[in-house]
Amino acid sequence: MRESKIEQHLVREVKRIGGQAPKWVSPGNRGVPDRIVILPNGHTVYVEMKAPGKPLSPLQRKWFKTLKQLGHKVYKIDCKEDIDSFIAEVK
DSSP: OOHHHHHHHHHHHHHHTTOBOOBOOOTTOTTOOSEEEEEGGGEEEEEEEOOTTOOOOHHHHHHHHHHHHTTOOEEEEOSHHHHHHHHHHHO
């Protein structure tokens, strides 16, 4: 399945539980996660979307580490099953 289809599914599922998943574009900051997921009750997490089986790039790994060190939750999603697990965890 293509990354774009997986990403569309994530956006739909996040909306279904009352949240939003806007695309994160940060000029001058390559490697930031693809989506900021804004959830009910003031929770925000970050999601990097990948094609199935594709690894994070070195810049993406750097951002993952930075965000985690700052106390944020960051997820890599590359299949629909990951979305199901993600939704169950953040719901």
